[in-house]
Amino acid sequence: MSDVYEITIWARGVVQDMEGRHMTLIMASSADKDGKFVQAWDDYADLPDRVGVPLRKYVRISDEEIEMRYEYENKNPSLVVIMDDTIVKGLNILWGMDKGGVLVVNSKRSPDEILKFIPNKDLLSKIICVDAEEEFSMEGLDFMGSEGGVEVSAVGAGISAVLAGAACHGTDNLTIDSLVAVSANKEGAKAGYESAVVKDL
């Protein structure tokens, strides 16, 4: 089987559910635009979500057709995105990661402050922090379409674009140009890419 690049996104239940799903969709669409094979889906194991419950969302990117079709969990993520920084205290967010992975955190705090809360940080080769709420306020956005199969609002209109923009520093599988092209929040995606604090470990 070809090498599949796995991305796991951790979001807070209900309040970040839609943005988390949108992040998987824009990441997958942008890689698709770059000619890759992709998969993007929500987790089954963590549902039904309730407000604040940590949830996972997944993306797979590959140069060849992805054969892992009936596995609904990324067992070996190379990139992990944390949509709310307090999740680092509640879970082993690097679960399944091999040495050399990348972590993207939505936080006002510096990479060093976040690393203090990650006991298995030696797995990481890079940490990227971006203050997505600073770059794009979620105020006034509704959570419509939080459960549905059809997106009732534009995809990637909120902080998902900012965080996905920042994640472009973490892997060659995501390119900022394609990401901007597929996101509704184009300014946000660019701002996320530019304002990301990247620390190599």
Add this chain to the structure above:
Amino acid sequence: MSKKYCEKFNIPKHLQVPLGAVLPANKKENKGMITGNWRTVRPVIDHEACTLCLNCFLFCPDATWHLDEKEEKMVWNADYCKGCLICENECPVDCISAVNELEFKGGVVRLEKPF
């Protein structure tokens, strides 16, 4: 509120909260239902201002607050508080405030999986 408690703390009759049933308090914690990792903010109590009215204890959906009768102060349990802030809302003297969870080193509830 128990009669003993009302007498001990001189709770006037009109402030005594009637209970529908008196059940023994939980003695065991259910480690299979940890909700502490839902929390983004935590309720921080100002013990000086707290009047031990027990509102937080009564309203908390996760039975997170209890009264330490010896020390005469409220005790909070980091493993189960989900940060809903109902207690902050219900405290009559506003002595509970919400503080971002990452301001604290402790209270880590690091599970392998969400559930």
